[in-house]
Amino acid sequence: MSRKKRRLYFVLAGMTVLALAAALVLTSFQDSLVFFRSPTDLVDQPMPAGRNFRLGGLVEEGSLVKQGVQVSFRVTDLNETVPVTFEGLLPDLFREGQGVVTEGAFNEDGMFIASNVLAKHDENYMPPEVAEAIKKSGQWKPETDN
Amino acid sequence: MIAEIGQFVVILALITAIFQGTVPMLGAGQGSQPMMGFASNAALVQFVALTIAFICLTVGYVTSDFSILNVASNSHSLKPMLYKVSGVWGNHEGSLLLWAWILALFGLAVALFGRNLPDTLKARVLAVQGLIGVGFLMFILFTSNPFERLDPVPLDGNGLNPLLQDPGLAFHPPFLYLGYVGLSVTFSFAIAALIEGRVDPAWARWVRPWTLAAWGFLTIGIALGSWWAYYELGWGGWWFWDPVENASFMPWLAATALLHSAIVVEKRDALKNWTILLAIIAFSLSLLGTFLVRSGVLNSVHAFATDPARGVFILIFLIVVIGGSLLLYGIRAPMMKGGGLFAPISREGALVLNNLLLSTATATILLGTLYPIFLDAFTGAKVSVGPPFFEATFLPLAIPLIIVMAFGPFMPWKRADLAGILARLKFALFLALLFVGIIMWWHFETPVMALVGMGLFGWLLFGSFFEWADRIKLFRGPLSKSWKRMIQLPRSAHGMTVAHIGVALVILGITASEAWQSEHLGVMTPGETVTVGGYEFRFDGVETLAGPNYEADRGTFLASRNGSSGVFLYPEQRRYTDPPMETTEAAIRPMLSADLYVVVGEGDGQGGYAVRIYHKPFVSWIWIGSLVMFMGGLLSLSDRRLRLGAPRGARNQTPRTPEMSEAKG
Numbered sequence: 127m128s129r130k131k132r133r134l135y136f137v138l139a140g141m142t143v144l145a146l147a148a149a150l151v152l153t154s155f156q157d158s159l160v161f162f163r164s165p166t167d168l169v170d171q172p173m174p175a176g177r178n179f180r181l182g183g184l185v186e187e188g189s190l191v192k193q194g195v196q197v198s199f200r201v202t203d204l205n206e207t208v209p210v211t212f213e214g215l216l217p218d219l220f221r222e223g224q225g226v227v228t229e230g231a232f233n234e235d236g237m238f239i240a241s242n243v244l245a246k247h248d249e250n251y252m253p254p255e256v257a258e259a260i261k262k263s264g265q266w267k268p269e270t271d272n
Numbered sequence: 273m274i275a276e277i278g279q280f281v282v283i284l285a286l287i288t289a290i291f292q293g294t295v296p297m298l299g300a301g302q303g304s305q306p307m308m309g310f311a312s313n314a315a316l317v318q319f320v321a322l323t324i325a326f327i328c329l330t331v332g333y334v335t336s337d338f339s340i341l342n343v344a345s346n347s348h349s350l351k352p353m354l355y356k357v358s359g360v361w362g363n364h365e366g367s368l369l370l371w372a373w374i375l376a377l378f379g380l381a382v383a384l385f386g387r388n389l390p391d392t393l394k395a396r397v398l399a400v401q402g403l404i405g406v407g408f409l410m411f412i413l414f415t416s417n418p419f420e421r422l423d424p425v426p427l428d429g430n431g432l433n434p435l436l437q438d439p440g441l442a443f444h445p446p447f448l449y450l451g452y453v454g455l456s457v458t459f460s461f462a463i464a465a466l467i468e469g470r471v472d473p474a475w476a477r478w479v480r481p482w483t484l485a486a487w488g489f490l491t492i493g494i495a496l497g498s499w500w501a502y503y504e505l506g507w508g509g510w511w512f513w514d515p516v517e518n519a520s521f522m523p524w525l526a527a528t529a530l531l532h533s534a535i536v537v538e539k540r541d542a543l544k545n546w547t548i549l550l551a552i553i554a555f556s557l558s559l560l561g562t563f564l565v566r567s568g569v570l571n572s573v574h575a576f577a578t579d580p581a582r583g584v585f586i587l588i589f590l591i592v593v594i595g596g597s598l599l600l601y602g603i604r605a606p607m608m609k610g611g612g613l614f615a616p617i618s619r620e621g622a623l624v625l626n627n628l629l630l631s632t633a634t635a636t637i638l639l640g641t642l643y644p645i646f647l648d649a650f651t652g653a654k655v656s657v658g659p660p661f662f663e664a665t666f667l668p669l670a671i672p673l674i675i676v677m678a679f680g681p682f683m684p685w686k687r688a689d690l691a692g693i694l695a696r697l698k699f700a701l702f703l704a705l706l707f708v709g710i711i712m713w714w715h716f717e718t719p720v721m722a723l724v725g726m727g728l729f730g731w732l733l734f735g736s737f738f739e740w741a742d743r744i745k746l747f748r749g750p751l752s753k754s755w756k757r758m759i760q761l762p763r764s765a766h767g768m769t770v771a772h773i774g775v776a777l778v779i780l781g782i783t784a785s786e787a788w789q790s791e792h793l794g795v796m797t798p799g800e801t802v803t804v805g806g807y808e809f810r811f812d813g814v815e816t817l818a819g820p821n822y823e824a825d826r827g828t829f830l831a832s833r834n835g836s837s838g839v840f841l842y843p844e845q846r847r848y849t850d851p852p853m854e855t856t857e858a859a860i861r862p863m864l865s866a867d868l869y870v871v872v873g874e875g876d877g878q879g880g881y882a883v884r885i886y887h888k889p890f891v892s893w894i895w896i897g898s899l900v901m902f903m904g905g906l907l908s909l910s911d912r913r914l915r916l917g918a919p920r921g922a923r924n925q926t927p928r929t930p931e932m933s934e935a936k937g
Contacts, residue, residue: 139625150668150669151636160657162655162656180656194882215873219854
């Protein structure tokens with residue numbers, strides 16, 4: 127087999143694999159992009175029920191209710207709040223008044239059903255998305271800047 | 273005093289690195305022996321200097337010298353000794369010092385073991401190592417100095433994040449760095465080859481051990497990281513397609529591809545340009561991984577640094593290294609001549625397909641990992657790319673890869689007969705299908721992906737075994753003859769079989785634990801029992817205990833099956849004081865057939881506790897398989913032909929015994 131023909135084969139094989147990969151990326155990308163929304167964002171850009179996204183903000187003081195493994199709380203950016211329910215064990219650093227990011231979707235009644243409450247790894251850590259959301263809502267106070 | 277010594281030797285190392293990066297390079301151009309010989313001495317000086325620096329910082333940690341800022345921010349006098357030591361690299365500054373030290377270690381290893389490298393190649397390789405060292409040492413000195421003093425001296429330190437106080441994690445970064453930095457040697461060889469304008473089978477033979485070592489260390493590093501996530505984070509998961517995990521997975525995929533393409537260069541003198549490019553890509557991904565993780569661009573436990581000056585330095589460094597090496601590649605690569613011809617259906621063809629699939633998979637993971645960063649930078653939109661994307665793109669590329677993995681080793685070089693190989697593999701195919709059939713008979717509603725996974729496991733396991741058996745003519749003659757053949761088979765051939773079987777075992781672990789996991793989530797009161805995955809779990813209550821630097825609520829569970837006496841499991845909720853933090857310690861009973869995994873949460877105030885129990889079939893095989901892969905790498909590394917001190921001029925002599933030419937390495 128000549129060098130040229132061999133090269134042609136490999137270019138064809140390469141193109142096939144790349145085309146396959148591109149097709150896979152394009153078909154799965156739209157569905158698996160998870161957007162981040164703060165409660166205020168949801169007023170301007172509402173999310174349809176069933177669409178998965180990340181909701182972030184502070185856990186509102188006094189909003190946490192636990193019934194066994196059923197947990198509910200409200201996420202706030204100090205302007206708007208969104209009620210959230212979650213079934214499972216909360217991460218170690220989940221606290222009222224602290225930053226949280228939850229992933230899930232609205233149900234038909236406008237309740238956010240979290241499938242995952244993202245763990246923070248550090249007491250002083252504020253997820254940057256949350257910090258920015260609170261800054262955007264105009265409620266940022268320097269002492270929360272950590 | 274100790275910090276000043278450390279500071280001084282890092283500066284000394286930087287000056288040495290600058291000379292190591294320039295003098296031998298010029299010497300190689302002029303053919304000056306003394307200038308080229310300088311490289312080895314410089315490598316030794318650099319290594320000694322950085323060893324002293326590392327010892328200084330370690331002494332600072334061990335003696336809890338809080339006048340050093342880095343120690344004060346990351347250590348605490350009450351911390352157990354193991355974590356005082358591992359705390360040295362459990363932070364940004366210290367981890368970079370570890371990086372630089374390992375880089376110097378590998379530089380010294382090239383200087384020592386590379387005695388029979390051609391002088392110019394050795395000088396250039398060490399010079400490139402020196403230049404990489406310059407970049408890292410400058411980064412340490414100008415933006416991330418671990419020896420900075422603190423005044424006034426605090427009474428005690430801030431402590432180390434308790435999540436990082438863990439034996440698995442104490443050794444995860446060093447192994448990962450050994451892998452990342454090991455790829456720097458391959459990179460240096462590639463750059464040196466581009467400068468020399470020559471790549472030949474001897475070059476590949478020198479490069480392969482380094483790639484193998486780096487690949488093995490990366491395998492262990494990644495496995496340790498996922499094992500840590502599995503038992504420490506208490507979510508029961510072991511891989512999250514988190515950007516930080518992807519950052520270590522991409523160099524591993526590239527190193528795997530490189531490992532295989534270097535074989536083609538060595539045996540057939542082909543795929544040279546591609547191999548050089550892969551070496552550049554693999555190390556670029558290592559750098560990208562190190563910096564993505566350390567720069568604070570990604571949010572995670574690993575992101576220590578959020579200083580903008582560091583970000584700018586990192587960006588410039590990445591552009592110089594990646595851009596510069598790709599530019600050099602663009603200029604010099606067209607000069608290299610391709611080697612032996614081969615048909616698409618051949619050993620070479622199979623390895624090309626392996627490389628195509630591995631590099632495409634790397635590219636899709638890179639896209640998914642970087643896309644949110646770019647989108648944020650250009651539009652300000654916050655998105656994350658979740659596991660569904662990576663599963664949807666990676667799995668369809670991994671499946672053909674694994675199918676080819678069983679075929680490839682059967683194929684001879686140049687031209688293969690597909691029908692003949694299929695005939696030799698039909699028994700493996702039959703066993704794999706039988707395996708799938710048994711599973712369907714046992715449990716009809718098994719998801720399709722689980723059947724595919726188990727089929728691939730059987731195919732790869734039996735395919736690899738039969739290839740090995742075929743080579744030693746097992747059961748096709750007297751056993752003593754097979755034994756003799758087995759002894760004579762090159763270690764790299766055994767290594768390949770072992771590593772491929774390791775992959776099969778990982779597939780078994782992933783598939784079985786995903787498909788047949790059972791879980792219980794609920795409130796349990798003392799005395800209550802639940803049944804999960806055939807085991808009965810009895811909850812005996814929670815008591816409070818004191819640990820060395822924490823207080824724990826410890827639950828007691830008795831797990832038993834079919835009335836056996838059972839085992840006790842003690843999950844904990846720990847409250848650390850410095851820094852104040854709570855952690856969940858899952859109780860895990862690892863067994864070959866399944867892991868029992870229990871997490872206890874908070875009490876409900878009425879005597880009940882939130883409890884999560886998992887039964888995860890075969891999950892430990894993920895890590896056993898990784899270990900087997902690593903053993904395969906070691907076995908291959910011990911091959912006589914690849915041993916670092918292979919005879920000079922091996923490329924001229926071509927000492928091929930019949931066994932050797934049969935070797936399919």
